Amino acid sequence: MAVTMHDVAQRAGVSIKTVSNVVNGYPYIRAETRQRVESAIDDLGYRVNMSARNLRTRRTGLITLAVPELSLPYFAELADAVISAADDAGWTVLIEQTSASRERETEVLSGRRRHLTDGLIFSPLALGPDDLGLFTVEYPLVILGERVFGAPADHVTMNNVAAAKAATLHLASLGRRRIALIGAHAGEQVGSAALRTTGYLEGLAEAGLPHDPALIGEAGLWHRSTGAEAMSRMLDDGVEVDAVFALNDALALGALHALHAHRIDVPREVALIGFDDVDDAKYSVPALSSVDPGRDQIARTAVDLMVERIGAAGDDQAPFRRVVPDSRIIGRESTGDVAPGERERVVAVQEGGTEVVASAWPPARDRQNVT
Numbered sequence: 001m002a003v004t005m006h007d008v009a010q011r012a013g014v015s016i017k018t019v020s021n022v023v024n025g026y027p028y029i030r031a032e033t034r035q036r037v038e039s040a041i042d043d044l045g046y047r048v049n050m051s052a053r054n055l056r057t058r059r060t061g062l063i064t065l066a067v068p069e070l071s072l073p074y075f076a077e078l079a080d081a082v083i084s085a086a087d088d089a090g091w092t093v094l095i096e097q098t099s100a101s102r103e104r105e106t107e108v109l110s111g112r113r114r115h116l117t118d119g120l121i122f123s124p125l126a127l128g129p130d131d132l133g134l135f136t137v138e139y140p141l142v143i144l145g146e147r148v149f150g151a152p153a154d155h156v157t158m159n160n161v162a163a164a165k166a167a168t169l170h171l172a173s174l175g176r177r178r179i180a181l182i183g184a185h186a187g188e189q190v191g192s193a194a195l196r197t198t199g200y201l202e203g204l205a206e207a208g209l210p211h212d213p214a215l216i217g218e219a220g221l222w223h224r225s226t227g228a229e230a231m232s233r234m235l236d237d238g239v240e241v242d243a244v245f246a247l248n249d250a251l252a253l254g255a256l257h258a259l260h261a262h263r264i265d266v267p268r269e270v271a272l273i274g275f276d277d278v279d280d281a282k283y284s285v286p287a288l289s290s291v292d293p294g295r296d297q298i299a300r301t302a303v304d305l306m307v308e309r310i311g312a313a314g315d316d317q318a319p320f321r322r323v324v325p326d327s328r329i330i331g332r333e334s335t336g337d338v339a340p341g342e343r344e345r346v347v348a349v350q351e352g353g354t355e356v357v358a359s360a361w362p363p364a365r366d367r368q369n370v371t
Contacts, residue, residue, distance in 0.1 A: 003046045011040035023090070024311070062117040063306055066096040066108040068125040072222070072250060073278035074295070075123070078144075081299030082121065089307050102126040109134050119306045124148055128190055140309035142302045146192050154305040155322045155357065158293040160192060162350040163327040164199025165206070167245050167273050167291050170329055170347055172207035174336065176243035176271055179204065180215040182230045182255050183222055183247030196247045196275065214239045219251060227254025228261075235262050241270055249274035249281050249290055256284060256334070267336040277330055286333030287343070294325030294352065301325065324352035 005023075009016045014037060021029055022037040040046075065082050067075040079095055086093045094117055098104040105127050107113075108120065119140035124147045127134065135141065135151035143155045171179050181200050185193035197216075204211055214237070217230035227246055234241065235258065244259075246252035252274030259266050266272050266286055274281060277292035301323050329348035331337025337347055 003044045005046070007044055008037065008040045008046050011044060012036040059118050059310070060116065061090075062092050062094055063303075063310075064094050064096055064108070064117045064120045064122075066098055066105070066120065066122045068098055068100040068123060070095070070097050072248075073280055074248065074250075074276040077278055078123075078295055078299055081296050082303060085300040085303040089303055091303070091307065098125070100125040106134060109137060114139065118310050121302050121306055125191075140306055142305050142309075144298065144302060146195055147190060149190075149322075150357070152320060154302075154309065154320050156298050156302045156305070157322065157324055158192075158298070159324050159327040159350045159352055160195035160293075161199040161202065163291045163293060163329070164196040164245070164247075164275070165203040166199075166327075166329055166348045166350055167275070168200045168203025169207055170331070171243040171245060171271055171273060171335070172203065172209060174243070174271055177209060178212075178215065178240050179209065179243040179245060180217060180234060180239070180241045181245050181247070182217040182227055182234075183219045183251045184216050185220075186218055193247060200245055215241065219247075222248045222251050224250050224254035224257070227251030228258040229254070231255035231258035232261070235259075235264070243271040244273070246272070246274045249276045249278045249288060252288055252290070252334075253280065253284055256288065266334050271336060272334040273329075281330075281332070282343070284334075287338075289332045289335040289337060290330050292328045292330050294327055297325035319356045322355045322357045324354075326350065326352045 005016050005019050009019045012019065014033060018029070018033065019037055022034055063086060065079060067079060070076050070079065083093045096108055098108060105124050108122060121142045121144065123144040125145070128147050129149070132148065132151055135143070135148065135153055141153040143151055143153050144157070146157055146160060149155070168179060181197060183193060184197050185191070188194040201211060217234050219226035219230045227250060231244070231254065244255055246255050252272060256266060256272060259270055259272070264270050273289040275291040275293070277290040281288035281290045305321070327350045328346050330344050331347040332344045337345055
């Protein structure tokens, strides 16, 4: 005979409603209660009738994660972390790659596939502040990144300015005085490049170092190849450099390749630090120092916010929040921060936080349309 939700409730000593809440990923359940229910489910071999549940709740059990480019290690590792966090909450993730195309990002927000999932976690790169109207949608939306602020949605971002400033100050604390930046986007007003460049300039000012435009290396897409090209241009132009802050780790690994090609010792002659702390950073030669922006916390927070919004759809909800995880500077061999036999050390921490940014979703006039 098939095991029922009633059987699970009896075994766990809870109500059927509590079992339903656990099965459906409702976030506000005591850990002890959730553990009892999950143990009862495992012991009895209970299986959720997904078709019946989806018909009853009008949900698919799926959420979408849309990112610009899975070939970049940061987004690949972010996707892995989101999938893991969603799996823990009982949800399945569909991945869409937008290739930083405006058309594809617009399609992600309002296209024909939107009805296939219950919500969207979205990291836009082509859309910006002038496109805020596109983000007023009638489904749960969590925004990632730095391109769009002020949209009517929860937002999980990074401590970009403070972390970039800390990375620059760390290089200065090592006695470096000609600190180059690789990855700038000329004329950019919003986005990661603009914010991290601002942090770099603030770090130079606080360290009492002059800003030399010759030390700013531009790069289009943040790939290893563009990092190597920007670093090589600077070195070929005879610019004196004793440290490099690359705006992501792919750029930093490319810069490291160029430094090796020019027979420049890292870190003795030039110290090097990246941003994102991707897994590859630990295995370069020398191992790459980097900013850890809290990627795993970003993923888990985004999923938690999404599950909460889906569970509360149609009811009064909390205001939208902007969450900034803590970030850390991880020192490794490329900045000379580790002793023999030591792999890495945390050399600085910037605390994040949560800020209420807008009224609740959805607007009252639209709530009758929300499933």
